[in-house]
Amino acid sequence: MFAYYMRLALASFRRNPGLTALMVFAIALGISVCMIMLTSFRAAARNPAGERSGILFAASIDSWDPKDGYESPQTDEETGRPVAPTMLTYRDARALFDSKIPDRKAIMFKAGGIFSRADKGMEPEYISTRMTTADFFGMFETPFLFGGPWNANADAGPDPVVVLSKETNQKAFGGANSVGKTVRWHDREFRVIGVLNDWEPYPKYFDVSNGSFSDMEGAYIPFSWGQVLELGSDGNTNCWKTETIDSFKAFLNSECIWFHGWFELRTADQQRAFREFLDNYVVEQKKHGRFPRPLNNYLYDVSGWLQRNKVVGDDNRALLMMAFAFLAVCLVNTVGLLLAKFLNAAPIAGIRRALGASRRDIFWQHLAESGVVALAGGVTGGLLGLAGVYSLRAWYGRFEDAVPRILPIDPANFLLAIAIAVAAGLLAGLYPAWRIGRAAPASYLKGQ
């Protein structure tokens, strides 16, 4: 029966190509705008941590200014309390790292420096570097092309080892297996212990402080080298307290925040225990005069962290809503057009009723027709949307490198657009199909 309705729908379109084209176009326009907005929304709303999203936690403890909350007047939606800083001081990062509760843990910050090769085999280049600890690679599932990460002993040393990104390895060694070779950084030789494969976990959830879609770092070096080489942050550094900072040591001991801490807590018990640990730690620190604000700690899993950092921005949401409002207008238009079309064809429906079609038969036949129009509109709209995404990428990509990550070409968006179109089209067709099913057949057969 469904195949029969399809045939009838197509015959009806051939009969009235102009009106059909108008309907398809109306839906297509609405869908294309939705698809573009969906593309940027889904890219921002993506949670790259996958299954690990529920067991990776970022610590956010409120070491901030007693007079003014961090990012006030923003408050946490769940608790109503003010939000806490999203970075840690050096002392707090080290202290949290000492906890034995997490299965794995990583503290990190972003530094920079010029990489070169002692044998001059590489064009020296300033490359941003992530200073972190051994577990980072396992926790964030970095794919390795050659070699592997360093271990906890290397962190202790610290050993002069480095993990290169695929891109950096290309620049330094032409892409060859460089494990065992050395590079120069800040006047030291670092031995390559691993090379990562392509890795684009956007949004860049483990450090969104300089943009969720900014470039991935080019190299990874054990955290302690940051203190040995007295490196400051290439990312954000925020300080609230008036302190005398006249040496790097004083800087490390200050209330300036520039570190991130991530902790793997697999069970609910561990999570609870770690929360208690955070609270106890802060209470303990208060005795030394630190943490002047009321106790206000947060432990965010990945999706909570993304929300806290507003990775899906207000603009994203507003644009998506605008797109759906536009689709609503297109749909109202379509309902009108379908109504006109169906009522025009009412005499034919009357004949079918006389020949034995029930109201439901007529209803399903016309609903199927709406569905076909919607499908055509969805496919057309999807293609239009794709063209739109390509255009935007070309236009904005001229001066903003992150654009391809913000507007990725993802076939899921195309399919989603079609699905929305069909659902919307069927919805739009409900009333017109019902209307035409309801009409008494005799009224159309009279006046012969």
Next chain:
Amino acid sequence: MLSMNNVSKVFRTDLIETHALRNFSLDVKAGEFLAVTGPSGSGKTTFLNIAGLLEPYETGSYKLDDVEVTDLSDDARSALRNQKIGFIFQSFNLMPDLNIYDNVDVPLRYRRMKYAERHKRITNALEIVGLAARMKHVPAQLSGGQQQRVAIARAIAGDPKLILADEPTGNLDSLMARQVMDLLEKINEMGTTIILVTHDPELARRAHRNVQVVDGQISDFKPYEPHAAPGVAERGSAAAGA
């Protein structure tokens, strides 16, 4: 076959009440060829619509093939229409965007028949009306008489027990009209009950029995008369004065 008893149909608008049928009673035997005549506005079209389950009625009862129709649901009435009744209209009412084959196919689809069964019935019906060769043509390519014959094929494809014809020759010239009436007679001989609504007395004479409708009621009642058409006298229910 068809038995209406005191059926009334009223059309109401804000200002006027029109009694299209008043206490209308009629019995039609299986295998009859009945002509219903009357002036325009007399209610004969309304009678046909009610007989064909196209319109509801206010009071009275209507039995079609021993099934009481009054309280049936829309689904049940559609099914009954589909299986027991075949329609032939004055303006043919073929689907313009379907070809002849698909046009005859329409009622069979609503019976959820399988392809093989449908195909057999369609080719059969088109052969009876003599248009099997034009199966792939669309209505626009046929003359008026041919279109009406297609409509007849559509009406008989489902083997209905009753055929309702509303001025079937109204839009045809006399030659085509005669062809159509010959077909109807042939179908009636094969056992189908036919009710023909017309205002043409010439056509009415070709039926077994005439009934006149005036002001929503049966006025004249010509009794059953043996007709000079072959095979009719053998009909089991053919008792005089039925």
Next chain:
Amino acid sequence: MEMRPILSALLRNRAGAILVAIQIAITLAIVVNAVYLTQQRVTKIGRPSGIDDQNVFSFSVTGFEKGFDFHAMVRDDMALLRQMPGIIDAAPIRQVPLSGGGSSSGFFSLPDKKGKESPANYFPTDEHGAGTLGVTLSAGGTFDPAVVEHKDQDGQVPPPQAIVSQGFATALFPDQQALGKTFYDDQGSPMKIVGIIQHMHGSWVGWDKVDRVILFPRVGPGPGTRYIVRTAPGEIDRVMTATEMALRKRDPNRVIGKLRKMSDDKNASYAGDSLVAVTLSVVTSLVLIFSALGIFGLSTFNVNTRTRQIGTRRAVGARRRDIVRYFMTENWFITTLGVFVGCLLALGVGYWLATQYQLPRLDLYYLVAGVGGLWVVGQLAAWQPSMRAAKVSPAMATRTV
């Protein structure tokens, strides 16, 4: 004009009319808010930066060899750049305005963190900084070269002189001539204002205090810094290529980062706002077109289904213009209903946007303009179908087909 019969006839055939009214309502809600939001973004993007941003480019320079003399490098680079043809001026600077990267801190009009307070985006640079940026100094002048510090260590104490933007000066010293005044950092270190920039934007265009900028006379510490270069109009592409070549030739032993036009930085900073403005504009236009088409379509449909009625009216004495008036009046009902509902919807959406996304409340001027505009569009769209209706022949009354 017989309003009541027209209205009751319309009510009996509601579906099409309701659809158009809904469409008008949603259109009004969308258009009013979208235009308002677009206007805000366009205004934001259109703000002048105070900098000659179309003719400035920047890049980083970092030394890496042992025994590398940072200050000598800067001195020699600047000497080279400042005499190159096509280059108006060049200066070292820690971070680049409009690039999204920079430093800020809090400053006070009195020592001990007293008096008026304001944060500011500060840029350590030399005496050529203001000239390279192309900003207008409304009072005072640029730094004396002798005052510019050449540091080898990052110190906590800022230089005792500063050039500030008017935005910052007004915040700290409202209604006063700020030139010559002294302000303080949170440690109480004093800085004297030797020059006031009429208007300048800092690093973060999304910051509501982006026009509060301080230039400090300080270069270094190394091993790297950024350079800004201002070119003669129209020469920027040529000069960028020439600059890179010249600097590499002079000293190949340092890393020269990618040369970037400030106009590209600016566009990148405003890319998000631009996308919002473009999207909203496209949606607004399309929505208006759709509504016009919808009204046109419904009016045409109405006319086509009522030819017999029109013919009958004409047959009993209606003139052509009575028919036109009939359909325009009918359309007027629908449009008015749609506009009325649309007003409520527009205000509702405006209110929701304001609370959800911390935007300023909808300016009623837009609502009034939207109502008027949409009403006109609604009537215009029904014009042609109404004219067509008037042409229907009175003979239609007697036709049966």
